[in-house]
Amino acid sequence: DADVTQxxxxxxxxxxxxxxxxxxxxxxxxxxxxxxQDPGLGLRLIYYSFDVKDINxxxxxxxxxxxxxxxAKFSLSLxxxxxxxxxLYFCATSDSSxxxxxxxxxxxxxxxxxx
Amino acid sequence: DAKTTQPPSMDCAExxxxxxxxxxxxxxxxxxxxxxxxxxxQGPQYIIHxxxxxxxxxxxxxxxxxxxxxxxxxxxxATLRDTAVxxxxxxxxxxxxxxxxxxxxxxxxxxxxxx
Numbered sequence: 001d002a003d004v005t006q007x008x009x010x011x012x013x014x015x016x017x018x019x020x021x022x023x024x025x026x027x028x029x030x031x032x033x034x035x036x037q038d039p040g041l042g043l044r045l046i047y048y049s050f051d052v053k054d055i056n057x058x059x060x061x062x063x064x065x066x067x068x069x070x071x072a073k074f075s076l077s078l079x080x081x082x083x084x085x086x087x088l089y090f091c092a093t094s095d096s097s098x099x100x101x102x103x104x105x106x107x108x109x110x111x112x113x114x115x
Numbered sequence: 116d117a118k119t120t121q122p123p124s125m126d127c128a129e130x131x132x133x134x135x136x137x138x139x140x141x142x143x144x145x146x147x148x149x150x151x152x153x154x155x156x157q158g159p160q161y162i163i164h165x166x167x168x169x170x171x172x173x174x175x176x177x178x179x180x181x182x183x184x185x186x187x188x189x190x191x192x193a194t195l196r197d198t199a200v201x202x203x204x205x206x207x208x209x210x211x212x213x214x215x216x217x218x219x220x221x222x223x224x225x226x227x228x229x230x
Binding site: 042104105107 | 156157158160161164202219220221223
């Protein structure tokens, strides 16, 4: 079984709809992240959480919100989806006890299309 | 975090070594060099990281120049499955509440391994 899972894997929705993307991990990591990727571009950080009670905005948080329901779950919501939020979304995790490694483990991605 | 510069694309023959360069002339003393790769629309995968010394693992080798202003990722025997976008990322490892674990992805190098 995959260590970091994302649901749904693909989603097509209409402008104005509320959408939730979910991420679950079995790695026991305390830190979780949401990134988006647009065609031909690198990943950009939306939100990150260092533990259940800690939520931080990334570089492109406008139009998004998150919820850390448990250490293993981190959800990303689009309250009112718009077409320029069409992108590939990745969840990632890391372990704060990893010292210099700080390796991030990524999920398989969710392809979101907003019509 | 220091900015990195990578060539947009490279080709390599299967079985040969792939040498991917990265410039990070503004790197500071506590910043590590990380390499990730992303195989077509999959989640990025950690490859290797280093500070000053050269590093090797089962996937690749990382050569960092003495002045630390540039580095090279070496895939010793590239295969078709190594075709991917390779990201060089420079960041510190202080675990700050404000976001010491953020990875800043640029556009990377598209490596194409051919027969």
